[in-house]
Amino acid sequence: MKKTYIKYDINAACRAIMQEQLAGLGIDYELEELGEIVIKKKVPPAIFMTLQANLKRYGIDILDDQKSQLIQRIKNTIIDMVGRDKLPSSKISHYLAERLQMNYNYISAVFSEHTHTSIENYIILQKIERAKKLLLHDLSLTEISHLLSYSSVAHLSGQFKKMTGLSPSAFKKIISERKKIAHTN
Amino acid sequence: MAKEGKMHIVLADDDQDDRELFREAIEELNLDVELTLFKNGDELLDYLHEPGNEKLPHILFLDLNMLCTKYDDCLTEIRRHSRFKDLSIAIYSTSSSETDVHATFVGGANIYIKKPNDFEVLKQSLREVLKINWQFHTSGLDKGTFLFRI
Numbered sequence: 339m340k341k342t343y344i345k346y347d348i349n350a351a352c353r354a355i356m357q358e359q360l361a362g363l364g365i366d367y368e369l370e371e372l373g374e375i376v377i378k379k380k381v382p383p384a385i386f387m388t389l390q391a392n393l394k395r396y397g398i399d400i401l402d403d404q405k406s407q408l409i410q411r412i413k414n415t416i417i418d419m420v421g422r423d424k425l426p427s428s429k430i431s432h433y434l435a436e437r438l439q440m441n442y443n444y445i446s447a448v449f450s451e452h453t454h455t456s457i458e459n460y461i462i463l464q465k466i467e468r469a470k471k472l473l474l475h476d477l478s479l480t481e482i483s484h485l486l487s488y489s490s491v492a493h494l495s496g497q498f499k500k501m502t503g504l505s506p507s508a509f510k511k512i513i514s515e516r517k518k519i520a521h522t523n
Numbered sequence: 524m525a526k527e528g529k530m531h532i533v534l535a536d537d538d539q540d541d542r543e544l545f546r547e548a549i550e551e552l553n554l555d556v557e558l559t560l561f562k563n564g565d566e567l568l569d570y571l572h573e574p575g576n577e578k579l580p581h582i583l584f585l586d587l588n589m590l591c592t593k594y595d596d597c598l599t600e601i602r603r604h605s606r607f608k609d610l611s612i613a614i615y616s617t618s619s620s621e622t623d624v625h626a627t628f629v630g631g632a633n634i635y636i637k638k639p640n641d642f643e644v645l646k647q648s649l650r651e652v653l654k655i656n657w658q659f660h661t662s663g664l665d666k667g668t669f670l671f672r673i
Contacts, residue, residue, distance in 0.1 A: 397663065413662060454657045463658055470668050501655070503635075503672030512628045513668060519629065 341521075352398065359392050373414050409452055411438060412445055413460070420464040425487040430461065466501040469494065473510050530556045530653065531578070535567040535597070536586035536615065541638065545584070545615075548646045554653065564591025568600060571607065579610050582656050584636075587616035587623065602631035609666045611656050628670055635672045648673050 353369060360367045363385050366378040381389070390400050401407045415437050419426065426433040434457070435442040450456045455463070465486050472482045479491045488494040498506050532549065536542050542560050549558055559580070561567040567583075568591075570576065585597055594600040598614070601607050613634035614627045624635050634652055639645045651673055659669050 453661070454654045460658070463655075463664075467664055467668075470665075474668070502670050504670055509668075509670060512625065512670060515629045516631070 352396075355393070355396050355398065359389060363389055363392075365389070373410065405448060405452060408445075408448055412449055412457065416457070416461055416464055420461065420468055420486070423485065462497055463501060466498055469498060469506070470509065473506055474513060479506060528555075530554060530582075530657065531559070531580040532556055532582055532584070532653070533559045533561070533567070533570075533580040534584040534586075534615070535561040535564060535589060536584070537563050537589045538586070541586070544642065544645065545649075548642065548649055551646055552650055552653070556653075564589050564597040564600075565593050567597065568593065571601065579607065581660050582611040582613055582634075582653070584613045584615045585632075587614050587618060587627065596630075598627060598630050598632060611659065611666065611669065613652060613656075624672065628672075633666065633669045633671065637673075 352373075356369060356375065360375075365381055365385070368376045368378065370376060393400065401410055412434070415434060419430075419433065419437075431442040431446075434445060438445060446457050449460070453460070469482050469486060472485065473479075477485075479494060482488075483491050483494040486494065488497075495506060498504075498509070502509055504512075534542060534545050536545065539562075542562075546558060546560065549556060559570075561570065567585075571579075583601075589597065591597050591600075598612065601610070601612065611633045612631065613636055614632045615636050615638060616623065617638050619637045627635060634656070636648055636652060639648060652671065655671055658664065659666060
């Protein structure tokens with residue numbers, strides 16, 4: 339058995355699936371940034387339900403209430419921000435308010451009320467998720483702290499420990515031992 | 524606080540006192556949860572393997588030293604099946620030995636909780652665990668690298 343690795347662009351993959359599914363059902367649409375779709379003409383309920391069911395197979399959900407839509411937009415904006423090679427230099431609250439065209443206090447309140455977490459913690463969570471990926475690609479803590487705009491390696495290690503209860507090196511050791519076992523089985 | 528749906532939690536622990544403490548702690552957290560308890564590993568595995576049981580819990584708490592007669596080890600048995608690949612497993616144990624912690628993480632656990640002696644600490648730990656697990660669940664984060672020790 340031979341194992342091959344793939345690299346994928348999740349955004350491009352989702353766009354392709356959406357285009358295929360929407361066009362397949364004859365829906366007139368326009369895809370915008372970060373998971374927003376403009377549907378131009380009214381879609382009959384039966385077709386809409388088919389679309390929902392088809393997309394579900396790919397793990398894509400259509401959000402139809404306003405608050406869930408807003409929360410998803412906030413999450414998408416944060417994920418997009420953390421995934422860039424350089425985090426914004428302005429204050430994150432200003433950045434989010436500007437990208438979402440909404441008052442930050444409002445965004446922050448809606449987010450905390452519905453997600454079991456806060457925007458600040460969610461950003462830390464996403465940054466540490468990215469740090470994990472970079473660690474497993476053998477980047478050093480110094481390189482990762484630059485990419486994720488941490489003021490120091492100590493700050494990065496501290497947040498890593500807070501979010502996982504483990505040091506970055508202990509984390510890496512566990513994942514690599516898991517992979518070894520998977521290879522030998 | 525939960526507006527993204529009900530959280531389904533399962534605990535398998537052969538100590539009756541620990542099961543009751545766990546239930547009480549969860550109830551006092553005032554979250555929108557459904558809790559299912561099992562007395563041993565066999566009951567748990569029968570439940571997970573039950574035909575037609577499509578809906579997996581959001582998190583499974585496993586007592587490390589629990590009785591399991593059909594299999595040597597519950598964690599290994601669950602992780603052997605690809606259907607349970609994304610099921611969050613939290614080891615709930617009296618042991619804080621580094622060897623146990625490391626071995627269970629390598630064996631596929633996502634979370635390791637040392638059973639605290641203090642009820643308030645237990646509540647706080649469970650709250651932390653449920654909150655972070657919920658983020659992994661609702662944001663579709665990679666469960667393969669989800670590790671959390673408390």
